[in-house]
Each structure stands twice: as structure tokens, then as C-alpha cells.
Amino acid sequence: MIEIIWAIMIILALVYGILTGNGEALSSAATSSVNSAVTLCISLCGIYALWCGLMKVAEKGGLLKGMCKILHPVIKRLYPSAANDEPAKQAITLNMAANMLGLGNAATPAGQNAMKQLKRISGKEEASDDMVMLLVVNNSSLQIIPTTVIALRAAAGSTSPTDIVLCSILSAAIATTVAIFSARFLARKAKK
Amino acid sequence: MSILSGISSIIIPIYILLIVGLALFRKVEGYSAFVEGAKEGLQSAIGVLPYLCAMLFAIGLLRASGILEGIGSILGKGLELIGIPSQLTMFVLVRPLSGSAALGELSNIYATSGPDSTAARIASVMMGSTETIFYTMAVYMGAVNIKNHRHALPASLLSMLAGIISAVWLCRLFF
Numbered sequence: 170m171i172e173i174i175w176a177i178m179i180i181l182a183l184v185y186g187i188l189t190g191n192g193e194a195l196s197s198a199a200t201s202s203v204n205s206a207v208t209l210c211i212s213l214c215g216i217y218a219l220w221c222g223l224m225k226v227a228e229k230g231g232l233l234k235g236m237c238k239i240l241h242p243v244i245k246r247l248y249p250s251a252a253n254d255e256p257a258k259q260a261i262t263l264n265m266a267a268n269m270l271g272l273g274n275a276a277t278p279a280g281q282n283a284m285k286q287l288k289r290i291s292g293k294e295e296a297s298d299d300m301v302m303l304l305v306v307n308n309s310s311l312q313i314i315p316t317t318v319i320a321l322r323a324a325a326g327s328t329s330p331t332d333i334v335l336c337s338i339l340s341a342a343i344a345t346t347v348a349i350f351s352a353r354f355l356a357r358k359a360k361k
Numbered sequence: 362m363s364i365l366s367g368i369s370s371i372i373i374p375i376y377i378l379l380i381v382g383l384a385l386f387r388k389v390e391g392y393s394a395f396v397e398g399a400k401e402g403l404q405s406a407i408g409v410l411p412y413l414c415a416m417l418f419a420i421g422l423l424r425a426s427g428i429l430e431g432i433g434s435i436l437g438k439g440l441e442l443i444g445i446p447s448q449l450t451m452f453v454l455v456r457p458l459s460g461s462a463a464l465g466e467l468s469n470i471y472a473t474s475g476p477d478s479t480a481a482r483i484a485s486v487m488m489g490s491t492e493t494i495f496y497t498m499a500v501y502m503g504a505v506n507i508k509n510h511r512h513a514l515p516a517s518l519l520s521m522l523a524g525i526i527s528a529v530w531l532c533r534l535f536f
Contacts, residue, residue: 171510175419179422186425186426194427199421205417217403218406220402221405222399223377223380224398225394226394227384230391232380232383278402285505303501308521322471322485326476327477336482336532340487355516356512
């Protein structure tokens with residue numbers, strides 16, 4: 170599916186751009202976009218090194234084990250294949266906690282680590298149900314305090330920048346619920 | 362606001378303090394553990410680069426072609442029919458593609474409609490209930506070298522739709 174969507178994105182952009190005389194912009198975007206991918210990757214290197222390093226320390230120090238126990242009932246339901254696998258459970262726990270606290274920089278390396286663990290468990294070349302679930306849950310971003318948005322609104326001169334917090338949490342909860350149910354439903358449909 | 366920003370600014374330092382403190386307390390070799398983890402982190406960062414290049418390349422072309430503005434002018438009318446202010450069209454379009462572009466659009470909405478307008482509130486809520494789907498997918502699936510994503514994209518898009526509709530609906534209800 171991603172193969173088709175990727176090709177469609179590019180073909181649509183090129184055909185539309187050429188027809189509307191944006192050829193010049195297209196050529197420069199082609200090179201500048203991969204350049205920005207490399208720049209992004211370099212800045213990610215530092216962030217990933219930091220958070221993966223700390224994650225290892227947390228894992229060995231036992232902080233994650235405690236958090237795991239609390240989240241165990243949730244993990245068991247959402248990711249059945251990880252229920253009895255300690256490393257996978259710890260990575261998922263950290264990913265969930267970081268997402269809720271809005272630590273996007275810490276959530277991604279933890280999520281990637283969780284993906285690796287889930288792939289090790291499934292041992293297949295395609296995404297397993299639990300891997301899709303992890304991605305989909307991460308794509309619906311349940312965050313307790315949307316700090317960036319609040320800061321941005323305050324900077325723009327809002328009289329009460331935090332008044333969207335409740336709506337934001339409820340809306341994200343709805344999005345996450347839909348994410349979980351649609352991942353389950355589509356996984357079952359695929360099996361039939 | 363000051364309490365909230367106070368709390369969120371010390372979350373990270375406290376979290377790091379807990380991790381390192383607990384490691385020292387349990388007599389775990391924190392330094393070696395950090396180095397081991399950092400090595401894995403660097404490998405992941407480099408590992409996702411090819412996927413990131415492929416995805417940002419396609420997104421870069423889409424944005425440069427001007428097609429988003431083209432779609433936006435048609436889509437805006439359709440969005441208004443279901444209660445989404447037309448100022449949000451570009452925001453909704455770029456949201457799944459690029460986090461920084463979405464933030465840019467958000468500040469743009471704040472500047473043009475005012476940060477306390479209905480449009481600005483809806484966009485703020487959407488920012489919190491939706492994600493940069495394509496980027497996240499490239500980074501997560503890229504880390505494990507998987508190209509068959511199965512139902513990941515349709516499920517993510519459904520969740521994004523739920524985020525958008527519920528944001529509009531909740532804002533109309535609350536404000």
C-alpha cells in the first residue's frame with residue numbers, strides 16, 4: 170500500500186507542478202527535501218543517543234520494571250504478543266509514558282525499540298498485528314498537557330491559552346479509541 | 362499557565378534524576394549502560410535515514426508543486442459543509458505530512474483569526490489529537506526495516522478523521 174501511495178504522491182505533485190509552471194520549484198524541492206532529511210537525521214542522532222542511553226540506564230536500574238507492572242493490564246490487551254516478554258513490555262511502557270507526558274523526543278526511540286522487540290517476537294517480514302497497533306496508537310498522540318500548543322497560543326496573545334486542554338484530551342482520547350478499534354477490526358478482516 | 366509551564370519544564374530533569382539516581386542506588390553501571398543504549402540509538406537514527414529521505418522527498422515535491430493550495434480551494438468548501446472553518450483547510454492538509462508545516466499553519470491561523478477565535482481553538486485541539494502520520498510511519502517501520510505495513514495507514518487515517526471531527530464537535534460544544 171505504501172508503495173502505491175508514495176508513487177501517487179510524487180506523480181500528482183510532478184504532473185500538477187509541471188502543468189502550472191512550477192517546474193523550477195519542483196527541481197529545487199527534490200534536492201532540498203533529501204538534504205533536510207539528512208539534517209533532520211543528524212539532529213535525531215543526538216536525541217536518540219540521549220534517550221536510548223537513558224532508557225538503558227532506566228532498564229538496568231529497575232525504574233521501568235515498576236512502571237511496567239502498572240501498565241501491564243493495558244499492554245496485555247493491546248499487545249497480546251508482548252504480554253509475557255519483559256524487554257518488549259518495558260519498551261512499550263516507556264513509549265506510552267513518554268507520549269502521555271508529551272516527550273516526543275523520548276517517545277520515538279522507545280517506540281522504535283518496542284517495534285524491534287515486537288518484530289523479534291513475530292519473526293516475520295511483514296508488520297504483525299501488534300506492530301500495527303503500536304504505530305496506530307502512536308499516530309493518535311494521547312498527550313496529557315499539549316505544551317507546544319499552549320506556549321504558541323500564549324505567545325500569540327491569547328487571554329486563556331490553556332482553555333483548550335480539556336477539549337484536546339477528549340479529542341485525543343476519541344482519536345486513540347478509534348485508532349485501537351480500527352486496527353483491531355482491520356486486522357480481523359485481513360485474517361478472514 | 363505558570364503552574365502548568367512550571368510542571369512541564371521540570372518533567373525532563375526530574376525524570377533523568379530518577380533514572381540516574383535509581384541506577385546509582387541499585388549499584389548498576391549507569392555509564393556503561395548509557396553508552397550501550399546510545400550506540401543502539403545512533404544505529405536507529407542512521408537506519409531510518411533512507412526511509413526518511415524517501416518520505417520527505419515525496420512530501421517536499423507535493424508542497425512545492427502547489428497542488429495542496431489547489432486541493433485546498435476545492436476542499437475548503439466541502440469542509441465548511443461539515444462545520445470546519447475554511448481557514449483550517451491548509452492546516453488539515455499539511456498536518457499528516459509535516460509537523461513543522463502544521464505548526465507554521467497553526468501560528469498563521471492565530472495571527473490571522475486571533476488565538477481565541479473558534480477557528481484557532483479548533484486547530485489547537487486538532488494539533489493535539491492528530492499526528493504526522495506519514496513521518497511517524499516512515500520512522501517506526503524504517504527502524505525495523507519493514508515495507509509491508511498492512512493496515513497501518515488506513516487505521517491511522519481513520520483515527521485522524523476521528524480527531525478532526527471530534528475537535529470541531531467538542532469546540533462547538535464547549536465554546
